[in-house]
Amino acid sequence: MAMQKRFKVGFGDVFPNGAFFKGSVEPVLDFNVEKRPDGTRPQQVDPETGTSSCGP
DSSP, X not given: XXXXXXXXXXXXXXXTTOOOOOSOOEEOBOTTSOOOTTXXXXXXXXXXXXXXXXXX
């Protein structure tokens, strides 16, 4: 059964031996809004937490 909402999980529960990034992390651009006057796009914001989204 799929979960309809997010639930909190501790970092140590998911990654008991730690974790690391390999490569770069880039912002997820929001293509549902218009470009800024300088031609860039704003970063996508998570609707539940209000924080910026990042992706691989």
